[in-house]
Amino acid sequence: MTADYILETRGLTKEFKGFTAVNQVDLKVRRGTIHALIGPNGAGKTTCFNLLTKFLQPTRGAISYNGRDITRMKPADVARLGLIRSFQISAVFPHLTVLENVRIALQRSRGASFDFWRSDTALDSFNERALELIEWVGLSDYAGSVAVEMPYGRKRALEIATTLALEPEMMLLDEPTAGMGHEDIDRIVQLVKRVSAGRTVLMVEHNLSVVSTLCETITVLTRGQVLAEGDYQSVSTNPEVIQAYMGTAHG
Amino acid sequence: MAAPISAPASAQAGLPLPTTGMPRHQVIALAVMVLFFALAPFAGLYSVFLMKVMCFALFACAFNLLLGYVGLLSFGHAAYFGFSSYLAAHAAKAWGFTPELAILFAVAGSALIGLAFGALAIRRQGIYFAMITLALAQMVFFFCLQAPFTGGENGIQSVPRPPLFGFIPMQGDLQVYWLVFALFIGGFLLVYRIVHSPFGQVLKAIRENEPRAISLGYRVDHYKLIAFVLSAALAGLAGAAKAFVVQLASLTDVAWQMSGEVVLMTLVGGMGTMFGPVVGAFTIITMQTYLAEFGAWVTVIQGGIFLLCVLAFRRGIVGEVARLTRKSF
Numbered sequence: 001m002t003a004d005y006i007l008e009t010r011g012l013t014k015e016f017k018g019f020t021a022v023n024q025v026d027l028k029v030r031r032g033t034i035h036a037l038i039g040p041n042g043a044g045k046t047t048c049f050n051l052l053t054k055f056l057q058p059t060r061g062a063i064s065y066n067g068r069d070i071t072r073m074k075p076a077d078v079a080r081l082g083l084i085r086s087f088q089i090s091a092v093f094p095h096l097t098v099l100e101n102v103r104i105a106l107q108r109s110r111g112a113s114f115d116f117w118r119s120d121t122a123l124d125s126f127n128e129r130a131l132e133l134i135e136w137v138g139l140s141d142y143a144g145s146v147a148v149e150m151p152y153g154r155k156r157a158l159e160i161a162t163t164l165a166l167e168p169e170m171m172l173l174d175e176p177t178a179g180m181g182h183e184d185i186d187r188i189v190q191l192v193k194r195v196s197a198g199r200t201v202l203m204v205e206h207n208l209s210v211v212s213t214l215c216e217t218i219t220v221l222t223r224g225q226v227l228a229e230g231d232y233q234s235v236s237t238n239p240e241v242i243q244a245y246m247g248t249a250h251g
Numbered sequence: 252m253a254a255p256i257s258a259p260a261s262a263q264a265g266l267p268l269p270t271t272g273m274p275r276h277q278v279i280a281l282a283v284m285v286l287f288f289a290l291a292p293f294a295g296l297y298s299v300f301l302m303k304v305m306c307f308a309l310f311a312c313a314f315n316l317l318l319g320y321v322g323l324l325s326f327g328h329a330a331y332f333g334f335s336s337y338l339a340a341h342a343a344k345a346w347g348f349t350p351e352l353a354i355l356f357a358v359a360g361s362a363l364i365g366l367a368f369g370a371l372a373i374r375r376q377g378i379y380f381a382m383i384t385l386a387l388a389q390m391v392f393f394f395c396l397q398a399p400f401t402g403g404e405n406g407i408q409s410v411p412r413p414p415l416f417g418f419i420p421m422q423g424d425l426q427v428y429w430l431v432f433a434l435f436i437g438g439f440l441l442v443y444r445i446v447h448s449p450f451g452q453v454l455k456a457i458r459e460n461e462p463r464a465i466s467l468g469y470r471v472d473h474y475k476l477i478a479f480v481l482s483a484a485l486a487g488l489a490g491a492a493k494a495f496v497v498q499l500a501s502l503t504d505v506a507w508q509m510s511g512e513v514v515l516m517t518l519v520g521g522m523g524t525m526f527g528p529v530v531g532a533f534t535i536i537t538m539q540t541y542l543a544e545f546g547a548w549v550t551v552i553q554g555g556i557f558l559l560c561v562l563a564f565r566r567g568i569v570g571e572v573a574r575l576t577r578k579s580f
């Protein structure tokens with residue numbers, strides 16, 4: 001029943017000069033769910049994201065998205081299929097305003113990105129939609145602010161607004177709440193919940209209370225390999241998972 | 252660590268700023284520049300000197316489009332400037348092309364070379380990009396040294412100045428002056444438009460955060476290549492105009508030293524600023540012209556100025572003005 005799964009990998013492997021960062025990973029992400037990828041630092045989660053979005057070329061294995069083999073595709077083309085990622089370090093255009101950040105995405109999906117002979121006032125036609133998205137993530141007060149000057153949590157919200165402008169079918173979020181205080185975490189959790197309506201989300205997340213609130217399925221990765229998979233209840237009581245987490249600094 | 256939703260300081264920042272075209276201080280700077288070049292030949296400044304300044308200013312603007320707005324350091328821009336100069340000179344001298352056709356032909360030629368060289372270089376980053384552009388430009392240099400039509404060490408001399416469009420006389424320096432003036436201002440405005448266009452906005456995004464631009468589905472190499480071709484074509488425009496100014500196309504303009512000089516002009520004036528390359532070209536050409544009596548010392552003085560810029564005015568002349576006035580020029 002492949003149709004149930006939007007993203008599937010078979011034997012996904014990445015080696016860096018003899019070191020295997022991702023090892024024989026078979027991942028299946030069910031359409032319309034929020035799926036978590038957890039594991040200690042250095043487990044290979046970010047590498048996995050880089051492989052799925054083709055920022056890295058896998059050493060072995062295959063990736064299929066919507067039943068289509070994307071193993072050999074270029075990252076920009078994967079994005080054009082509706083699979084959009086964020087980055088572990090915040091992914092905004094720092095010296096553009098919030099409004100301009102969102103317009104960059106709108107510009108790509110609605111054309112006008114090659115027009116070098118037109119005035120940039122042509123971009124004002126995207127303002128209405130951009131402001132809608134900015135309001136949707138609760139950044140209306142910041143629309144004219146330069147991205148770099150915003151607090152960290154707001155940058156993450158801006159990233160989501162920018163991603164949403166492309167109306168992606170699937171979003172990959174790499175540690176969306178890392179380094180945030182309670183208030184910001186709550187806001188991002190609510191946002192991810194709203195964003196997930198009608199789409200699939202795969203997220204790397206260290207905060208287990210966030211994982212338990214949001215995610216239906218959890219895949220635990222250690223040393224590049226899948227250690228366990230299932231819902232929060234089954235994963236959190238799995239002795240091997242507890243063992244793996246005991247050995248590291250965070251919970 | 253985050254501000255609450257109703258952060259008072261954000262109330263003002265929150266106003267979405269509509270994009271409004273050229274800001275007032277830039278309009279004023281542009282008017283000053285246009286007036287200066289329109290009036291200077293009547294104020295006693297030597298018109299050939301001014302034309303050279305305009306040609307190099309346009310060349311530097313073209314180079315700055317790539318360095319300042321895409322972040323690519325080409326170390327072979329003399330190839331487009333100098334080879335275009337040969338193309339225009341040859342078309343006018345051997346085929347009897349009128350100036351506008353010779354220039355058009357030369358610009359098309361440089362754009363094509365830019366397309367080929369850009370496609371080879373664009374995938375590399377940083378120093379590798381600079382090295383490839385330099386290597387390709389050296390190929391153009393040796394081609395110009397050997398090819399039968401370029402006149403070897405002598406270059407193409409006594410380039411004619413046939414009437415523009417076949418009926419506007421171009422014999423006098425002042426008549427050529429207005430052609431160069433029009434090309435320079437037109438080229439400058441085109442660079443301005445490219446930078447401040449939807450395309451320019453994507454370039455900005457790529458420069459700010461390339462992985463993010465890719466993850467939004469931008470095929471960034473396409474944008475870089477288009478910018479490269481536009482830059483090569485504009486450098487070619489400057490070179491073609493210069494062939495009519497000095498009535499000569501020579502190896503000096505395709506040599507690697509010329510590639511270095513345009514880097515110098517751009518950095519001295521301020522890379523990534525609109526008016527910086529113009530100020531930089533003016534500064535360097537003025538030094539070369541009026542300090543010519545010092546002979547080899549010009550190079551030393553130039554080196555000194557460059558050092559001063561790198562150490563004290565890292566943003567270049569216009570870049571520092573922009574920093575002090577907190578406005579972009």
Ligand SMILES: Nc1ncnc2c1ncn2[C@@H]1O[C@H](COP(=O)(O)OP(=O)(O)O)[C@@H](O)[C@H]1O
Nearest residue numbers: 016019021039040041042043044045046047048
């Ligand atoms: N480009 C790279 N070159 C070499 N090693 C890498 C590279 N990227 C990641 N690694 C290594 O792969 C392992 C997994 O890293 P990563 O995927 O970032 O882990 P995680 O996101 O789970 O913390 C780490 O040991 C890291 O050092």
Ligand SMILES: [Mg+2]
Nearest residue numbers: 045046047088
């Ligand atoms: Mg990581």
